[in-house]
Amino acid sequence: MNVDVERVSLELAETFTISRGSQDAAENVVVRLSDGEYEGVGAAAPSSHYGETADTVEAVLEGLRPDLEAIDDPFQVAAIEADLRESIRGNPAARTAVSIALHDLVGKRTELPLWRYWGLDPDEAPETSYTVGIADPETMGEKAARAADDGYDILKVKVGTDDDRARIAAVADAAPDATIRVDANEAWTPKEAVRNAEWLAEYDVEFVEQPVSAEDPEGLRYVYEHSPLPIAVDESCVELDDVPRVADRADVVVLKLMKCGGLVEARRMIHTARAHGLEVMLGCMIESDAAISAGGQLAPLCDYVDLDGSLLLAADADPYDGPVCPGGAIDLDDVPGIGLR
Ligand SMILES: [Mg+2]
The missing domain is CATH 3.30.390.10 (Enolase-like, N-terminal domain)
Incomplete structure (x- = not known):
């Protein structure tokens, strides 16, 4: 080789x-x-x-x-x-x-x-969310409006600031038809997380990702038991062994190829999560399509997909292009392998 x-x-x-x-x-x-x-x-x-x-x-x-x-x-x-x-x-x-x-x-x-080699149905691939990073509320509203205009129906909003409520209000106002998910990246205490989930529910937020520190599994359980919204875990679920550990304190596990070490391992985690009654979201880092496309091939196995890592790049920054398209669709066609054009 x-x-x-x-x-x-x-x-x-x-x-x-x-x-x-x-x-x-x-x-x-x-x-x-x-x-x-x-x-x-x-x-x-x-x-x-x-x-x-x-x-x-x-x-x-x-x-x-x-x-x-x-x-x-x-x-x-x-x-x-x-x-x-x-x-x-x-x-x-x-x-x-x-x-x-x-x-x-x-x-x-x-x-x-x-997707065909694995026997998957390309029509089962959920569309990807688009991430709105942290900024001042006005800027986040502008970003959300632009994303909605670009065709994204699902926004993943980063939170964990001094005033998350103003930011979510700005996003919801700017993109009233969008489905909103939030990701706190471990920023909240368990009590804050439950309080925040209560008002986030008023915005029909779909789920709350990683509300508390991955070092606080008991805090995570407290949030899971008291939150009116479903809880997704990312930093708390890195490898296969983590799946059973979070099964009684989360609704959704966020898998990433860059956390688990490969496509065989990712499929193993997906099936393990299913066996524990968990839903699965496939996420990513900021990645070239040379990596994102591999995630796209797994998308039909997942309930939610957050594969916008290459969509956040500057135009022409990435030499590769794959099945995850601007606007959020995952277009699994007949291009062999991971589907690079
Ligand atoms: Mg995350």
Whole structure:
């Protein structure tokens, strides 16, 4: 297998702010695996919250180069993911880039898009939400109005500020027909979260994502038991083992390829979540379509999709284009592998 690793800096269309901080660009690392005839493409979108940077991803992939070059059967994705998990503990984004590239290669060799290879119904793919990052209320209202004009029906609004209520009011006012989800990224105390969920319910908010710290599982349970709105968990649900741990204190688990380490593992988590009666949302980081597209292939297995990572990038920042379209539709067509155009 020929292995190519390339770091790319993806400029955002505008500064993106959540309760933990702001960013203007995202560093991704693109991996290309070629068997001489076909080339599989994948990308890592490392998150410092989970201990990774573009530097760690590059270092890990360089260290893995001999192992990757020795892969002779990319169809053995489950065994390869398991080997990677064993040999480079942690580093989920680095492992995911390899997993995506292998899956893309398998799809290209079989001339099948992954959704078809997996036996999924493309019409079951939910449309993606579009994220409105934190800003002053007026700016958030403007962003929401623009997103609604661009065709997005579902807005995911970042909260965890000194005045969340004014911000949600501005968004609801600017985009009255939009479905609103909120994501506090761990910003609230359990009591605040319940109080906030009470007024958020007046805006018909669909669910509240990660209201409290992932370090406070009892606080999460308190919120789950007292909130009038469903609770989704993101930072509290990283890997497969976390799914049973949150099953009695959440309604929805937010899976991300960059947290769990690959497409085989993501499907395992989806099925495990189902067995525990949980709903599933597939989320993302700020990612190139070389990663987002792989999530798009999984979308028919999910109840909710938040795959707007490449939609937030500046025009022409991303060299790749895939099935997740401006306006929110996930267009799963016959392009093989992860569906890169
Ligand atoms: Mg989140």
